[in-house]
Amino acid sequence: MLAQLSNSNFLVIQTLNSLSLGGLLFLLAAGFSLIFGLMRIANLTHGSLFMLGAYIGVSLLEAGVPNLWLAALAGGVATAVLGGLFERLVLRSLAGNSQGQVLVTLGVSFIVADLCLMLWGGDPLPIQTPESVRSPLRVAGFTFPAYRLVVVALAIVVAIGLYVLIERTRLGAMIRAGVDDMPMARAVGIPVSRLFTIVFCLGAGLAGAGGIIGGPILSAYPGLDADMLPLALIVVILGGVGSLAGAFIGSFLIGFVYTFGSALVPDLAYVILFLPMILVIAFRPTGLFGRMGA
């Protein structure tokens, strides 16, 4: 273990790996955090939306969409629309019924998983890395996939975008008001109903686009949904629900813990993701940055 830690190549590459996994996790978890923060809905379809996005990306790229970024945009819009419909037609009627929400979000994730199997088959499907960042980056004797650095950059851009949206825009001000005190927000005339739909669309769209952005690394395969949902939950709980900064830091923290943990203590690889979360929540039930009781 010590030998590995004193190896500078190991340290540098694994740090980059941690960052890139963290970036990917943030793209996954930001939407979940946003939705839970405002609407108090634990959206257990989030992993399904991520997987659905990846599959839609595969089909879009096959159908001739010129590049990954456009596919991610279009796929994000598609999952946003689906998410919006789901919110309007189903979740809307379940406000306050948290058990009903668990039932319906898990139920829909069964449907999505089986639908993907039916439409795209059971084989893993690749999403090609964009040509411009396909060859690995070689700097000072280190080799690292260029695309993964793009993912980190993208995660930071998305984080800044969301920060600006929430802290600097009128919509953001309404969202913040809703997160802080829903009855008050309603009382001062904020259109809470429309706000909910917008935020749910945004969260679903982020998940779908994240699936496509993650595609060159993860591919699309049956079971991707179940692999990703616990990760989103861990990040959000660790960082503190409803806190964007918490989701951001939680993502990178999990990136580091997982990458270094599975390399340094491979015996714990199966549980390495859950142990830190249990420790943090056991001593700080609101998560690292949570402002309110979970």
Added chain:
Amino acid sequence: MGIGRRQFIQATGVAGTSAALGFSAMSRAQSGPIRIGLMTVKTGPLASGGIDMERGLIMYLKARDYTLAGRKVELFVGDSGGVPATARTKLQELVEKNRIHLMIGPLDAGSALAVDDYIRSASLPTLSVAAAEDMTQRKPNPWFVRGTSTSSQCAHPMADYCAKTLKWKRMAVIADDIAYGHEMVAGFQRVFEDNGGRIVQKFLSPLAVPDYGSYIAQLKTNIDGIFLGFAGSNGFRYLRQFNEYGLRGKVQVVGGMTALDEAVLRNMGDEAIGILTACWYSAELANPPNRTFAADFRKEFKYDPGFYAAATHLEASVLETALQTVGGRIEDKAAFMKALRSVKAFTVRGPVSFDTYGNVVGDVFIRQVERKDGRLVNTVQYTYPAVSQFWTYAPQAFLANPVYSRDWPPARYLES
């Protein structure tokens, strides 16, 4: 998919009607249809292989108009979803409700082990696809016959090829951290090290790993090659990420029997070209049964048959040969099992026979990925004839050792 499903319904429809006709026409004591149960996986992450298992078997039965050894055959399909407890329930349904005479399957080791004692208590002849070593080794089940391979049966020759033909000395291995992965890399390590090689790195990654970056970054580049013991989509992702890190060409890759299956290859690109794997089958095999089967399969489903499609097709050949020996009387279980275990048949994988433990002795092929007619195929480079599950070791000595596992044989040459 759409076409496939319609054809499936037609096929089962044919089976249903012919079975019904057969039943009313014949006397009911012994000569109703032979009822075969296929235990497979059609939902969840393992569905790809499971659906191919169904397609391969139906293709075999259709080609014979659902008649084996002069008797009509009726097929019942159970979907376990890859969950062992469900497999057990499904098998009970096949046995107690559908009254099957024989089971083909299951796909995964967990399901096979979950039904092990039930197979014994129901005295159910079983032609398995699952590779769990001990079911034909230290804890052999008298009703269990396997025409495919144990986990390590193809890894042994791959290691032999690496050590003797490629003259490799230092290798790394990686596999899923499950029994199948442990058994495969253990077999590989044993033969490679017995022939003078050294396994210097050994990685076992949990099943649900989205990102292999952490494992790939640890891989030494001063080795001759790495052996991949994955199954399903994990090998696919590992290899893509491996290339992402610019390791292609720096570290040579070889794989086990499921690492670059035809089902995975059909969605891969040039990154797979040149990789060697060992398997008991390739869609490219030129023997007469396979030339027909592979061409028909490609025509119907638009892709090459792989491990799972060939597995059930092969098991059906074994079944038919045994049935011919006993004149179709599958109800005489003792005679039928005896016939099953002494089958010598020529199948899509070539000639097969069985050892005293019910496991196949058959050819294993070293295959290389090449591009042919625009698609990737596994071209046969070398054939190891009549490979036993014990490789070249004496069965008694082999069985005196513990079963292959994460810790046995111990890896003595690991470098940190």
Added chain:
Amino acid sequence: MSRTAWLAGGLLALFALPLVAGEFYLNLASQMLIAALFASSLNLLVGYAGLTSLGHASFLGAAAYLSAWLSLHLGLAHWASAPIALAGTVLTAAVFGWIALRATGLGFLMLTLALSQVLWGLAYRWVGVTDGDNGLRGLTRPEPLGVAIESADRFYWFALLVCLLAIGLIALFVRSPFGAALRGTRDQPRRMGALGFDVWLIRWLTFVIAGFWAGVAGLLFIWYHKYVHPSALSLQASAEVLLAVIAGGSGTLAGPVVGAVMVVFLKNFVSAYVERWNMLLGFVFLAIVLFLPEGLVPGMRRLIRRVKS
């Protein structure tokens, strides 16, 4: 007909089932019984304590693994292994409850999920004890009072007796003063605290009791299957039982039983006829939420009342 007459008739029908049903259907019924008890145990948390747990498979799995390990590695007889396995399960529940009850709501759900995933990981990884994904096998069924329960009808009767007894005791528990206090902590936790009740302690005791009954279901599970695999501890297993409780109607005695019977029926019976049974299961849940959002049993009761009046 009076309620008692209905109940008596229903019980008689349940006990008479082996006289009419074949082996396959009896085995299916036994699995429904096990699932019903498992769901009823989770209902104590979800329905009566208002705590949504997504890790309840931990306790079914822990009891199954413990019982299997004790008989395989220590050679213990069933009369010894069963109580020890239950004690171990209760201990696990005590520890897990102590950790998970640091939070409520989504935090509680996540902690239960995380703790159960740790057990699942152990089952895969700790090969020396669990034999990894090979699972533990080569087990036997007990012979309660010297009666073998190897056959489908005997096992069914045995499971029926155990489940009736267990669900009866759960009903008594719910109706006891403790049960009333428990419902109080669900509806008015602050007020209960102000009245001098130790809300945390009430929840923790309920968590442990729910773990105990899940352990009993786990013993039935291992005796029925004579095999246990890490999938018994999986997220899927936890989700399935939670869905059964909510779909049937949490916080009622009959709801989880009906929900569990429905899930087992769809999963193990309908799946033989419907290839896309996962999708069907999803749509059934969706329909229940849309039309009977409070769950099947309370929802049907409401509809019946409306028709009557």
